[in-house]
Amino acid sequence: MPVYNLKINGQSHRVEADQDTPLLWILRDHLDMVGTKFSCGIGQCGACTIHIDGAATRSCLLQVSMIEKAEITTIEGLSEDISHPVQQAWKEVDVPQCGYCQAGQMMSAAAFLKQNATPNKSEIRDAMSGNICRCASYNRIEEAVKVAASKMS
Amino acid sequence: MKNNASPSLSRRSFIKTSALAGGGMLIGFNLFQACKPEAKPPVDIPIDISKLNFNDFNAFIKIADNGMVTIFSPNPEIGQGVKTSMPMLIAEELDVSWDSVHVAQGALDTKNFTRQVAGGSQSLRQGWEPLRQTGATARQMLINAAATKWGVDASECKTENGVIINANGDKLGYGEVVKEAATLEVPENITLKDPKDFKIIGKNISNVDVDKIIAGKSLYGMDYKEEGMVYASVLRPPAFGKKLVDYDDTAVRAISGVHDVVKFGDKIAVLAKDTWTAMKGKKALKANWASNSKLENTEDHDKILMDLLNGKEFNTLRTDGDVKKAFAQADQVIERTYESPFLPHNCMEPMNFFADVTPEKIRLVGPIQTPAGTARRVANLLERDPEDVSVEMTRMGGGFGRRLYGDFALEAAEISKIAQKPVKVVYSREDDMSAGIYRPAIKYKISASIKDGKISGYHLKEASVNSNMYGLIPNFFPAGAIENYQVDVANYNSKITTGAWRAPYTNFLSFAEQSFFDELAEILEIDRIQLRLDLLQKVKGTTDERIQYSPERLEKVIKVAVDKSGWGKAKEGTYQGFSAYYCHNTHVAEVADVVLENDIPVVKKVTCVVDCGIVVNPLGAKNQIEGGVIDGVGHAMYGDFSFKDGVPQDKNFNTYRLIRMNETPVVETHFIESDIAPTGLGEPTLPPAGAAVANAIKAAKGIRLYKQPFIKNMNFKAPLG
Secondary structure, three states, X not given: OOEEEEXXXXXXXXXXXXXXXXXXXXXXXXXXXXXXXXXXXOOXXXXXXXEXXXXXXXXXXXXXXXXXXXXXXXXXXXXXXXXXXXXXXXHHHOOOOOOOOHHHHHHHHHHHHHHOOOOOHHHHXXXXXXXXXXXXOHHHHHHHHHHHHHHHO | OOOEOOOOOOHHXXXXXXXXXXXXXXXXXXXXXXXXXXXOOOOOOOXXXXXXXXXXXXXXXXXXXXXOEEEEEOOOOOOOOHHHHHHHHHHHXXXXXXXXXXXXXXXXXXXXXXXXXXXXXXXXXXXXXXXXXXXXXXXXXXXXXXHHXXXXXXHHOEEEXXXXXXXOOOEEEHHXXXXXXOOOOOOOOOEOOOHHHOOOOOOOOOOOOHHHXXXXXXXXXXXXXXXXXXEEEEEOOOOOOOEEEEEEOHHHHOOOOEEEEEEEOOEEEEEEOOHHHHHHHHHOOEEEEEOOOOOOOHHHHHHHHHHHHHOOOOEEEEEEOOHHHHHHOOOEEEEEEEEEOOEOOOOOOOOEEEEEEXXXXXXXXXXXXXXXXXXXXXXXXOOOOHHHEEEEEOEOOOOOXXXXXXXXXXXXXXXXXXXXXXXXXXXXXXHHHHOOOEEOOEEEEEEEEEEOOEEEEEEEEEEEEOOOOOOOHHHOOOOOOOOEEEEEEEEEOOOOOEOOOOOOOXXXXXXXXXXXXXXXXXXXXXXXXXXXXXXXXXXXXXOOOOOOOOHHHHHHHHHHHHHHOOXXXXXXXXXXXXXXXXXXXXXEEEEEEEXXXXXXXXXXXXXXXXXXXXXXXXXXXXXXXXXHHHHHHHHHHHOOOOEEOOEEOOOOOOOOOOOOHHHOOEEEEEEOOOOOOOOOOOOOXXXXXXXXXXXXXXXXXXXXXXXXOHHHHOOOOOOOO
16 A cells, blocks of 8 residues: 655654545544544535645545645644634634534635735635535624634734 | 422432542532432442443532532533533522633543433523522532531521622632532522522623634544444445345455445445545445335425325314314415425534444444434344443534434444444445435415405415424414414325424424415505514413413514514615514514625525523524524525435535525524523524515515525526525
């Protein structure tokens, strides 16, 4: 079985896996990093969102063989102590209901705010529309992105 | 609502205390059972916190000698925030500051919880008295211990934020008297606080798990793993009504990492070292299926349900006066039919469960709303003593009713038994959507007879797949408001599995009724708010004890919604729709604001007025309300699910549409101030939303919607929302 060296949250990890294994399952089953969630498996819901070189990417579609040189960031690496402005905003606004989709939501928000530090309402709504929240905590997610933006400015 | 505990009930029967070996006081109690008068046989309560088990008590409070309070609760958390709100009730009566309270759970990261047992449908409503009594009893014991120390009468002492104060102004912290308090007799005749003195109840308290959620910690069943565990991906019949004939697993067994292939019933499980390999293995399975009966189609269901509605075979659930006579004597009869599809639950966390079946015991771990019932079913299935089965609950990535059914836990147990290994069954999204226990397709026919410009009769007929509206629903509005009233139900037995879906039955019934009254007002040329208020007027002072709703409370939410939404005063280009409904013990009114963008209706805002009694945690309550409204709007607009030859036609979110953020209205919430005991909020704001939107679309476009989803039944050129 092939061996891959992955750089995740600033650390190197050596994993042995079939080349078609999605990064999602490498994180969850091989490396015990379960913050990245499985939900649809086809890149439609955003629960598995991580950063590849800073860009929000769906890890359920990303084969391990394609990302050896990339800088991978997961929710566990967004900050060491939940101090990232997005995490703090999520806490302040008390966003989660069931909470399952929220890691993906926060990863999408963090990547988005890096590209657009002062988004308006419709930019936030469009940017976050790739992430489904079945509890429909959308009003709070929208508010939290706004709060995070102000924390980062 | 009585604020004082009934003196006939013995506190001793439900609370037990011990002095902990490591310091501090432990109070064992049973959530929701505190009021039950029957005394349990004497039980032991541990003095070692690491020996905490949930066999005799299902919750504990520890008060440490530094005054810190830990509440151990194995309560299931689906996302409605009960894990936060229920400890708030204890802390309130214990009279400690929320900062000194830590809520510990039967989490995956602790060995303290050897067994967790709690029901699935517990709510704030049921816990309101017993949880407060428990907190108040513990507080009284601490006071009694301090009073003894001081040599004063306990009645001269008061408490404030975890400190006992006597008439001289002397102070003792709770932690300073826990050792003595733990050995005292459990007091009786506890007085609860007057709601006006609440310090925690009514405050905005953050979700107690928020730090773990935002850190991405292991919380959910999907995250659970154990040494030696294998992952199972299950191939189930592709169509409802099909059975397994034979299968070929040669290609599966050739995949590296596949451990085993196991057949059970009409299903085949692929066991592998990790989830991805198990899923790949399942895809490589070749199976043949057959059916010996006609497979079901949505078109057939539509015809069958319509025939039932137009037929004569019904069960009558409620009848007042004489509907037949009222209709015969009517000046005019108005009749409308409303139709809804099946709906899958689509919890973001797909179904999953862990089982370890050994000759000695059966351990089950995972997201389940009904642990006790599931344990019993597993024991039955595997012909084992129920005492052998334990269930540990994880946090749940959504429920919406789906996790009431333990089918996935039974699968895990059966596979583990055959494979003789600890197994975790993991559903893919496709498995989750196509092996559902769906909201049944339902049709309603509502008829009203009009005599002298008034509604003289009301006849509701329901035709549904597998089961019908139940229990008290026929006694909801407009029962009691119309002299001649009848509710009839009929159903068709399908092989497609159906069950509870967030706000069962009312999730669509509310749309039908609140659309009907809106149209009735138009036909009768009566103001649509006035029509509802006039009907409610007739229910006031009713002696009919079956009536579930309060006409006064429903009237109040309607009036406040009119006021807060600016009803009738919307600015040019904004069209409003009204809806008001009672269900799940809560009264709700909603106003949807719709605008036309390129002639397409877009829901901009929903004003939601809620009477849920005392609001325990407004921060959490608003989250539930916003979610319920948006969920209601989303499913009314987009939710669609059909079958062809028994096969579900949608399997994932590429074709099944859930509402997304750019389609989401702003929800503005208003609470009715109240000193009445709290009621639940997980469900009641969903049902009125569909009609509020449909009535607004009628105002905007002149088109009346009778079928869900709206997107399919109206020729909108672009996505609604």
